[in-house]
Amino acid sequence: MELNLFLSITIFGIGIVIMVLKRDLMIKLIGLGIVETAVTLSFVIVSHNGPLPPILTLPIDRVDPLPQAMIITSIVVGFAVLSLSLVFVVYLSSVYHTTDSYKLQKRIKKDEQ
């Protein structure tokens, strides 16, 4: 595979490892943001098959506009998911006073008994 695409897949994997390794929920969300950045990067890399931006240019010497339009959609989707999960984290930490996921799971298990 092309080098840039391979590097963006590497960033994808690192983001997921951050989501598993780190116990703090905020940092898990940062890892999710890194995953989304990697996807955006790979879309732009694939769309770049010509020198010029897709404004008033011939199809021969411009980039492919379709992946750019798609990734703008998914950037907005990522922002929506981020804000929702952030408000969930705020609510949970206002009840249990921690954002550490292990402690949170323990306290919720105790709370349900």
Add this chain to the structure above:
Amino acid sequence: MNSDLFWLNGHNMLLLPILIAVILGTLRLFTKNRWMNWIELLSMAFFTVIVLFFQRPAIFVVGGWSSAIGVEVKYDSISFWFIFSLLIVWSSVKMRFEKWEPSIESMLDYLFASMYALFISNDLFNIYVTIELTSLISFLLVGHGKKPSRVWAALKYMLLSAVALNTYLFGTLIVYYGTGVLALGALKLEKIPEFGLALILTALLVKSGILGLSAWIVDAYSKSETPVSMVLSGIVVNAGIFAIIRIYDILPSNLKTLVLVIGIISTFGGAIYAFGEKNFKRILAFSTTSQMGISLIVLGVSPIAAAIYAFFHSNTKALLFSKNGKISTTIGALSLAGMPPLAGYFAKIAIGESHPMVSILITFVTSVYVANLFGPDLKWKFSPFEIPLEFAILSLMFLIPFGGVMYTTEILATIAIGILVGKRISFPNFGDPFELEEGLAYQMAFLAIAALTVVKW
């Protein structure tokens, strides 16, 4: 529809329910009145039934562009079964007339719009957008209520499916990189890079409630409110399986075998987890994983059979999750186990034709955990919202001439033995290794397996 009145041709009538649902959902935010529910029910039922009865199988491009630059939508018999089950479950949830705030009601309308749009979608990126919308609505529904543990279940669901959908997007990108098209109809002719298909398949399996891969399913189903569980298990869980059916015939053969294997694992693993459970909703959650595995097995036989199976399963599971009374629970449980006059039996015939032994085995494990559903707290009770679900379960009886009747006595005997075993023997209860980190680990492990199956060194 061939008769165009004004500009309402087939294309527009196919898209009309989405727009009506969006308008109604937006208007619903401004009013608290209960009669608004009636308006929503009647209008959605009217426009959807028009589509279901008069629409012929067809492929449109939204807005009438050429297929290369527009979004392609496709209506066929698979879409028919899924939209039919969506309409039934959605209207039965609306008929409960819960005391919800307007925002939740409007979200149900948006959910109808997005699921309908998914069920007619024939474009990889459009499938992504609609699945994302569906899952966002379901996060909010899961967290609704007073308990904080619900919010934790919703957050877990959200993080897991966000990772899965980013994986899907990456796979879509790689498919587009190799072929240059997104429409599934045109993809059949191209030579598709299989790595991208492996990524897409992993993401869709995570969304479709397979055991382990979708680690959110147990908490999200067992902790949320009753109508929310009905919505999740009757409507939302169909999203993944529908998308898998759509992409099934462009999958390479080794990925098809992988789907079959994971289906068998999920069928029996989910059943084994359900054996030891005592909690009603947790049994049903594990049974959902098991049934989704069965529908993956059926998918190996024929796509339309899988669609019918999903139809039967969503109605049955919605009826069971309502936990309304003895009648509904008995009908749902027997239909789940595959009692001959009920829907589950005719849905299982598809397997029975090719390999009967598997069908008998599935019936046995299902009836073993179905026996645990009948607790002491069930009452003789009946509510009007059950009617469409029960009618839908009984309605597949008219398939007798097509499906044919086979193995009736064997299946009856198996159900009896299974229920006896479930009543007598008490199985050990395994804990649930389905927390957030484990779920991510399962996803990545399956992704690695799928990548190893498609790679050519």
Add this chain to the structure above:
Amino acid sequence: MKKISLFVTITSVAIVLTVSAFVAIIPHNANHYPLVTELYDGSANIVSAIYLDFRFYDTLFEVLIFSIAITGVSMYANRVKESGKILAANSPLIKFDLLFLGMVIILWGLYTALIGHLQPGGAFSGGAITASGIVVLTMAMGSEKIHKGVERFKLEWIENSILIIIVLYVIFADIPSGFFFPGFSVGKIGDFFSGRGALLLNSTIGFKVFVGGWLIFYEFSKRKESV
């Protein structure tokens, strides 16, 4: 258990990376979109032509996603009991500078949103820039004074009713063509009134994104420093 899952994750990510290094893809270099979309859609910026016209079907769901996120944030933030606020800048010079900067950013965002069919930009980035202008204004004036506007103008209602405008545009924009999604007049390329409904959609969706960003920031700034 957690250690095992971490180990599994790292090994499988490594496996996926090694596999993807061996995957060979022949790039297709697709470029389906016509010259400057003369016949179909008059907008000079083809990305805007795609997500406001050719694939507006996807953008409709995208707008739905955004409004659902706003509803959810305000729904769940009301459950949080703690409260905080952002104080105004204390020195008048900094206050004036921040005010000026915020005004400039808001104007820039409006321009970006409105001109999206001729230049890079468009509804979503323009709306977000305007919302960050509101954030800068909040740093200057303090959160109470700014966020009075949210209650006063009933912003949520306006922001929701924009969806109806969009759906009506979709239904009634191009009746003669016999299809739902394309909009009205194509217009000349580079013209301000070009690109079918680009101006209407950019302004409405941009306003929706702006209000949505403001509402989200408002809900979070009421629960300042709570994580």
Add this chain to the structure above:
Amino acid sequence: MALVETLILAIVALSASILFIKNRMTIILMYAALSTMAVVVFSIYSAPDVALAEASIGLVFTVFLYMVVLQHKGKLWVAFVKVSDSIDELEIELLSSYCESHELELKIVESNLEEAVKMLERGRVEIVAGALVNMKNSLDTRMTDGFLETKILYFGERESSKFLGGFTSFSKASKAFKKGEISGFYVDLFRYLHSALKNHTDLVPEYEERNIFYSFATIDDEPELLRSFNMYLSDIKKEGKLKKIVERHVR
């Protein structure tokens, strides 16, 4: 284009270095730097729309949200049980000085004894204060070291007697004891003196047990909090500050 490869490699290095960093603020700033580099890559690869959208939504507004939500000062949640003024003031002063020395913000929730213990078990608070004694079978949570010596007064028979007989206040326990509902109970000195001074109780303790200490109850899944608090107590004991504080409040 070599510049783009170097930028993407820098993004890889930044995201990998996040794995080894603990501090949240640093991580968020590194994320901001990372997406800034991504924006530069987009604009080099002639994707101006994506660059603008990522810069405005994915970079600026997201970082604004993180900065607003993230707290810069930890909080210590304390469930406080009122017993009598002197011991209450003493405990408040100890907790607040501990918070000052550890840059924490003290949040106090007032409640009665059993609710406080329930909140502690459910993880709603991290410390319970309110004249709790660190002797066995008093509370089944982790107790810190003692900060003030007291006595335990036994009423009725000593075996099978519980702390306040399982009641929340001394008066209830004594009423129940007079009615004969409980065979016996024990209470710490301050609760006894408080109610004895208020309403002249005629109960006299049969037996008293010495070298018992007042202490705080901490939540059981945070051992580091317990350790730091014990270290703090031993430090101020060594300095002699503890003696001063105690003498200021308790005669």
